Amino acid sequence: MKNKGIIIFLLIMAAVIIAVIVGDYVSDRPNRSKPNPFAYDVKEFKTVDPELIHYKESKNFRIGFEKPVAIAIHDDKIYVAGDNNLKCIDLSGALLHDFTLPGKPQTVEVFNQNIYIAINNQILVYDNGGNLLNEWEPMGENSLITAIAATENDVFVADAGKRKVVRYSSDGEFLTEFDGKAEEGVLHGFIIPSPCFDLDINDVNELWVVNPGLHALENYTFDGNLRAHWKNTGMRPEGFSGCCNPSHFTFLDDGRFVTSEKGLVRIKTYKRSGEFEGVVAAPTKFTDEGRAPDVAADSQNNIYALDFDKKLIRVFEPKNNTRLQPGD
Amino acid sequence: MKKLKYILFTFYFLLFTFTLIAQQQRFPKPEFESGYEQPDTVTPEPRALALEYFDVLVLILVLSLATWFALKTRSRQGVLWLSVFTLIYFGFYRNGCICSIGAIQNVTLSFADPTYAISLTALLFFILPLAFTLFFGRTFCAGACPLGAIQDLVIIKPISLPKWLNKTLGLIPYLYISLAVLFAATGTDFIICRYDPFVGIFRMDAKFLMVVLGVSFLLMGMFVARPYCRFFCPYSVLLSWMSRFSKWHLTITPAACIQCKLCTNSCPFDAIDFPTNEKEVVKSGLGTKRFLAYAVLIPIWVAAGVFVGERSHTFLSKANPDVFLAELLISNPEIKNDPDNLDVQTFLASGKTMETLVQEAEVIRGKFYVGSMIAGGFMGLVIGMTLLNTVVFRKRQDYVPHKGNCLSCARCMDYCPVEK
Numbered sequence: 232m233k234n235k236g237i238i239i240f241l242l243i244m245a246a247v248i249i250a251v252i253v254g255d256y257v258s259d260r261p262n263r264s265k266p267n268p269f270a271y272d273v274k275e276f277k278t279v280d281p282e283l284i285h286y287k288e289s290k291n292f293r294i295g296f297e298k299p300v301a302i303a304i305h306d307d308k309i310y311v312a313g314d315n316n317l318k319c320i321d322l323s324g325a326l327l328h329d330f331t332l333p334g335k336p337q338t339v340e341v342f343n344q345n346i347y348i349a350i351n352n353q354i355l356v357y358d359n360g361g362n363l364l365n366e367w368e369p370m371g372e373n374s375l376i377t378a379i380a381a382t383e384n385d386v387f388v389a390d391a392g393k394r395k396v397v398r399y400s401s402d403g404e405f406l407t408e409f410d411g412k413a414e415e416g417v418l419h420g421f422i423i424p425s426p427c428f429d430l431d432i433n434d435v436n437e438l439w440v441v442n443p444g445l446h447a448l449e450n451y452t453f454d455g456n457l458r459a460h461w462k463n464t465g466m467r468p469e470g471f472s473g474c475c476n477p478s479h480f481t482f483l484d485d486g487r488f489v490t491s492e493k494g495l496v497r498i499k500t501y502k503r504s505g506e507f508e509g510v511v512a513a514p515t516k517f518t519d520e521g522r523a524p525d526v527a528a529d530s531q532n533n534i535y536a537l538d539f540d541k542k543l544i545r546v547f548e549p550k551n552n553t554r555l556q557p558g559d
Numbered sequence: 560m561k562k563l564k565y566i567l568f569t570f571y572f573l574l575f576t577f578t579l580i581a582q583q584q585r586f587p588k589p590e591f592e593s594g595y596e597q598p599d600t601v602t603p604e605p606r607a608l609a610l611e612y613f614d615v616l617v618l619i620l621v622l623s624l625a626t627w628f629a630l631k632t633r634s635r636q637g638v639l640w641l642s643v644f645t646l647i648y649f650g651f652y653r654n655g656c657i658c659s660i661g662a663i664q665n666v667t668l669s670f671a672d673p674t675y676a677i678s679l680t681a682l683l684f685f686i687l688p689l690a691f692t693l694f695f696g697r698t699f700c701a702g703a704c705p706l707g708a709i710q711d712l713v714i715i716k717p718i719s720l721p722k723w724l725n726k727t728l729g730l731i732p733y734l735y736i737s738l739a740v741l742f743a744a745t746g747t748d749f750i751i752c753r754y755d756p757f758v759g760i761f762r763m764d765a766k767f768l769m770v771v772l773g774v775s776f777l778l779m780g781m782f783v784a785r786p787y788c789r790f791f792c793p794y795s796v797l798l799s800w801m802s803r804f805s806k807w808h809l810t811i812t813p814a815a816c817i818q819c820k821l822c823t824n825s826c827p828f829d830a831i832d833f834p835t836n837e838k839e840v841v842k843s844g845l846g847t848k849r850f851l852a853y854a855v856l857i858p859i860w861v862a863a864g865v866f867v868g869e870r871s872h873t874f875l876s877k878a879n880p881d882v883f884l885a886e887l888l889i890s891n892p893e894i895k896n897d898p899d900n901l902d903v904q905t906f907l908a909s910g911k912t913m914e915t916l917v918q919e920a921e922v923i924r925g926k927f928y929v930g931s932m933i934a935g936g937f938m939g940l941v942i943g944m945t946l947l948n949t950v951v952f953r954k955r956q957d958y959v960p961h962k963g964n965c966l967s968c969a970r971c972m973d974y975c976p977v978e979k
Contacts, residue, residue: 234718237782244779251772252754256878267901 409455443475461505625702650705717827736793784827868935
């Protein structure tokens with residue numbers, strides 16, 4: 232037995248191999264399950280430094296919708312779409328109008344007494360009295376309208392289904408569309424993992440579009456050329472987290488951004504340059520794992536959040552005057 | 560002109576490939592800012608389709624080269640360096656995935672589950688080595704398998720195992736492939752991947768137990784050459800079958816054997832068959848009677864295997880997470896209150912009812928009932944055939960590689976003094 236040592240060694244190795252296979256098999260059964268190794272505790276991000284919170288919740292309105300969908304403010308009147316209706320209320324919460332719509336609304340925009348509502352991926356234009364003024368051609372089969380922004384002569388529609396922004400004339404004539412691809416290769420087109428795709432026009436008539444997959448806000452010319460952008464990824468208050476944020480945004484009257492996020496639900500403001508300014512509503516204000524509220528702002532820079540989970544319009548007013556300072 | 564076409568093709572191929580790589584990085588990586596450490600993932604990151612096809616191309620090239628070195632140039636050096644390349648490319652660079660051995664399970668699942676679509680790459684990785692083996696012997700094992708390559712490099716002092724032990728241990732791959740197919744067909748687990756001893760070493764992120772497993776195989780491999788290939792590898796079962804029919808298998812001598820016996824100890828895998836001595840065979844009593852007896856026993860072995868399979872299906876089905884969970888929740892209903900039990904909490908969060916879970920578990924157990932009997936019958940057949948083989952007399956006048964067991968490593972050729 233000149234190989235006796237080797238044989239003993241081999242037997243030990245064989246025993247180890249069998250023990251490892253059996254041990255691994257037995258240890259990985261559901262009754263021996265270990266705590267989730269992938270769990271990521273975001274508790275610490277739900278609490279925000281009070282110094283960073285520049286707004287306080289002053290009031291809220293119960294709007295009586297089973298499924299609220301979108302909010303817009305024009306001339307200090309609040310327009311809320313939901314169920315099969317559009318309600319117009321004043322800033323104190325008094326109901327001014329309530330129109331019945333021919334279907335379930337997707338989003339709403341108001342400009343120059345025209346109310347643009349998307350229903351079944353078709354845009355319907357109403358006046359303030361609830362009269363149907365125009366009915367545009369329906370968008371394609373794979374379209375999903377998530378936002379509308381109107382100016383004097385143009386109406387921009389965010390189509391999350393086709394990952395495009397479509398430009399129409401105010402009469403509903405198709406003008407052009409673009410998908411956010413920039414030649415310089417800085418950005419790669421709109422990345423829209425979920426139906427969160429917002430756009431808006433600011434005080435100086437600039438079109439801004441969210442690129443949610445990139446956590447970016449992008450400024451385009453009306454022809455669809457990328458002019459500027461800023462982005463901020465991160466779990467901390469200044470960043471956007473998750474697959475697709477910000478989910479909604481709007482502008483204050485001085486051009487600052489108001490953003491609303493899902494996942495870690497929170498509302499924040501950013502300067503015109505994209506620099507983080509402060510928090511409007513911390514995650515603790517909202518339902519855990521709730522939906523991102525749609526946001527709108529009045530002429531006094533009060534922010535109106537449509538809380539889909541609590542079915543409320545929640546009003547946040549500035550603690551101090553946070554209007555834009557010269558040079559910002 | 561033709562050359563220019565090839566250059567242009569290569570250029571566009573690479574351009575296309577790099578574009579796909581760039582596209583994969585479009586999404587910003589999540590940022591964790593609380594010291595959170597991301598757990599290691601079980602499988603490597605997804606790969607661009609063009610790169611997957613590139614892997615297939617590399618496999619074809621490596622298989623062709625291995626065949627060329629083993630059969631044409633008869634170069635052990637060539638096979639050795641090729642296996643080093645394989646170890647680096649398919650092992651450490653491609654992290655041992657995709658591999659032909661594991662592809663058995665993908666192929667099985669694609670037959671058993673109509674909702675599962677096997678990728679063309681996985682299918683080619685499964686078929687190509689078998690096709691090469693059918694014509695040229697196991698050149699895949701020689702130079703194109705990273706698992707074989709890593710073991711081949713640590714062979715220090717190979718010992719020859721007794722024939723009975725070789726035969727007995729040689730049954731393990733049949734058992735392993737039976738279980739792997741059964742578990743894959745029932746959607747239970749991909750055990751070949753799970754217990755791949757070297758993949759953790761290739762990825763350098765293995766769990767401690769898997770490192771121990773890999774190191775144990777390598778330490779064992781210093782004395783028992785390529786133990787995983789010979790006594791575990793489930794793919795070796797299929798390769799061995801194919802190789803037995805190979806028309807252009809490697810030969811020890813390039814011309815007539817001169818019976819010098821220099822090659823007798825050259826094979827660390829005990830895969831050289833010696834010339835038979837007819838007189839000894841007659842003296843040993845291995846005759847027709849024993850052959851007939853063993854042949855008659857085969858159906859009995861199969862029946863016994865079916866019986867054992869039927870008896871063991873309940874035990875085997877517990878490997879399925881749904882079956883195990885259903886039994887666990889029935890026997891320990893209080894476990895529902897354990898917030899740390901991930902499997903139970905995932906089930907509760909899914910909204911699935913207990914009745915649905917039990918029904919699904921019963922369906923899976925039914926599949927195990929049939930599958931275990933088939934697997935048992937197959938093992939019975941294998942044992943019966945193995946025994947029968949021990950009494951089959953095959954006349955050999957020269958030293959020849961055993962077509963089924965020879966790994967085409969070309970070591971024996973270096974010992975042969977015969978020249979063409």
